[in-house]
Amino acid sequence: MNIQDNDAVRAASGVVPPRLTLPFVEFVALIASMMALTALSIDIMLPALPQIGEALGVTSENERQNVIIVYVLGFAAGQIVYGPLSDRWGRKPVLLIGFGLFIAGSLAALVAPTFATLLLARALQGIGAASPRVMSIAIVRDLFTGRQMARVMSLAMMVFIVIPVLAPALGQLMMTAGNWRTPLDALLVFGVLAAAWTAWRLPETRVSLPGDEGGVSLLESAKAVLSVPQTVGYMLGSGFMFGCLMGYIASSQQVFVDIFNLGALFPVVFGAIASVMALASFANAQLVGNLGMRFVSHAALCGSTASAFVLVAATLAGALPLWLFCVLVAVCFFCFGLVAPNFNALAMEPQGSQAGMASSIIGFYSTGAGAVIGGLVGHMFDGTVLPLAAGFLACSALAGLAVFAVEGRAGLFGRNRPNIAAAS
Secondary structure (H helix, E strand, O other): OOHHHHHHHHHHHOOOOOOOOOOHHHHHHHHHHHHHHHHHHHHOOHHHHHHHHHHHOOOOHHHHOHHHHHHHHHHHHHHHHHHHHHHHHOHHHHHHHHHHHHHHHHHHHHOOOOHHHHHHHHHHHHHHHHHHHHHHHHHHHHHOOHHHHHHHHHHHHHHHOHHHHHHHHHHHHHHHHOOOOHHHHHHHHHHHHHHHHHHHHOOOOOOOOOOOOOOOOHHHHHHHHHOOHHHHHHHHHHHHHHHHHHHHHHHHHHHHHHHOOOHHHHHHHHHHHHHHHHHHHHHHHHHHHHHOHHHHHHHHHHHHHHHHHHHHHHHHOOOOOHHHHHHHHHHHHHHHHHHHHHHHHHHHOOOOOOHHHHHHHHHHHHHHHHHHHHHHHHHOOOOOOHHHHHHHHHHHHHHHHHHHHHHHHHHHHHOOOOOOOOOO
16 A cells, blocks of 8 residues: 555545654654664774673674674564554554664673573574664654655754764764673663663554454555555665665774774774765755655666776775765765655655565565675675775665665656655
8 A cells, every 4th residue: 555545545534644743853853762762783892892702702803793793683673573463453562562672782782691691682683783773673664654754864864973073983982981781881872771761751652444353364564565666666775875885884893903003093984984974864854845855866876886897996906095985875875865765755655554574574674685785794704895886885885776776767866757745
């Protein structure tokens, strides 16, 4: 069932659509905190990887990356469950279940005696954090459509992207005051506070339409989601772009410390590069209303591919100083900040009563594919930047092919699309 079908059913049946009861600024901040849980859980642990290896007897530097990869795999796997449940039970109960699992995983990680136990706890954290991710997008879709939905997502991303800017430095500072488990204390506190805020302030946004109650099986609902070419195409594109991000995160500590010898300055440079995504999200919130989701995201995808090509060429030529690497990666991530919210909005746009299922499938694929791609790129680290640069180029090009497959030449950059609020 698409947007227009939902609107027609609601109008005919007298169903009142959900309304935003929170102040808009608080709503964006709450959605951003849900989305930020995973960014914080990943990036705050990056400076701790060497200490974790020493404390728990992990000799291989590439194996330490599993603290990140296992979390993301759990995060991807969990997403397939929460959306269908929320379509039946409501968004808020499922959201609180996820927070509970994240808190349990955080407690388990704090007392983990071995590396294997820590990885299991991190996977549980990821499974729990999947609920806020899925629910945040489904809730935004419950309340908004089209370009307004993309604008809300951009504003939320602008707030939550501050987390990757600050988290590595925060993690480094915490370890100075304590040890590698101290960042896990912070994750536990953040999870408890976010759960309490959600329970106190967030209303239920799921509104059932006539015929929803038990009338569609999970398999039928999944088939309905995957039968929409726009959803599938932009879902595939999101997976490839998330692969760029995960490849960078997984290998960033080794790239900046082992190749460029930054030492304790690693969190500062990492945060500075991540900050461009916040600028991009702010820019996207301003641009998307005038130019449309397709034009902005397609143009940014071209920019990402071009900058990745230059990064590969400079690496092969042996002419890649730190400043050039940082500039090119920053360009890639500025483009990512323009692509990600629009690809998510375009994938979700045709989904209506199945917003929960759609968010689950999209999130499961995009983060699962990103984790697999990022893990492959990270484990290919060979003391040079080439695996990361090649991963950027391949992922950007494949995302472009996915978009071209669904839009065709005529639909690129939003051409031949109606210029109305619900379209782009």
